[in-house]
Amino acid sequence: LTGAQDGSVRMFEWGHAQQITCFRSGGNSRVTRMRFNYQGNKFGIVDADGYISLYQTNWKCCPLTGTSPKPYLTWQCHNKTANDFVFISSSSLIATAGLSSDNRNICLWDTLVSPTNSLVHAFICHDSGATVLAYAPKHQLLISGGRKGFTCIIDLRQKQQQQLLQSHDSPVKAVAVDPTEEYFVTGSAE
Numbered sequence: 022l023t024g025a026q027d028g029s030v031r032m033f034e035w036g037h038a039q040q041i042t043c044f045r046s047g048g049n050s051r052v053t054r055m056r057f058n059y060q061g062n063k064f065g066i067v068d069a070d071g072y073i074s075l076y077q078t079n080w081k082c083c084p085l086t087g088t089s090p091k092p093y094l095t096w097q098c099h100n101k102t103a104n105d106f107v108f109i110s111s112s113s114l115i116a117t118a119g120l121s122s123d124n125r126n127i128c129l130w131d132t133l134v135s136p137t138n139s140l141v142h143a144f145i146c147h148d149s150g151a152t153v154l155a156y157a158p159k160h161q162l163l164i165s166g167g168r169k170g171f172t173c174i175i176d177l178r179q180k181q182q183q184q185l186l187q188s189h190d191s192p193v194k195a196v197a198v199d200p201t202e203e204y205f206v207t208g209s210a211e
Contacts, residue, residue, distance in 0.1 A: 022064060024052030030066055044076055044090055054105045058112040067103035071119055072096065075132065096136035098128055107156040116163050120150030127151050127165050127175065142180045146173040155196040155205065164205050166193025172207050
């Protein structure tokens with residue numbers, strides 16, 4: 022799966038020289054992150070306009086008419102930009118990281134209710150925007166990085182921030198959690 026500056030999202034398959042489908046054509050907002058859910062039957066994209074779109078990966082069910090498959094869900098999760106997201110557990114719960122004018126830059130969403138009522142909780146922990154997210158399922162923790170080099174740890178069970186660490190002097194661009202969830206690593210723009 023590829024996402025581009027022109028907003029296009031294309032799927033390729035090993036052994037095929039060309040794309041097998043185009044989920045979103047160019048001329049849209051820049052794709053900032055794409056992720057598959059754990060089962061691999063869905064994927065999502067977030068873009069520079071603050072939107073998230075969720076798609077089914079079973080592209081073969083779509084008629085081969087030359088039109089792009091449509092997302093089954095799209096809504097604006099941040100009013101300035103969306104930088105990252107993660108599927109939480111069952112894939113119906115999603116956390117997003119971005120920049121919103123009200124500083125709700127980490128948000129938890131329930132995709133099973135209407136988009137107008139889907140915001141479960143919003144966290145204000147990166148005043149200049151959240152750049153990246155990681156999920157630690159065993160401990161039910163979200164780890165987010167921000168533009169000012171801070172890393173925030175959020176306990177999803179209690180829906181509250183546990184820690185805020187100054188991990189870098191420049192924007193946090195990557196967060197990884199080891200499989201045992203004993204450690205996490207952050208990487209910055211510098």
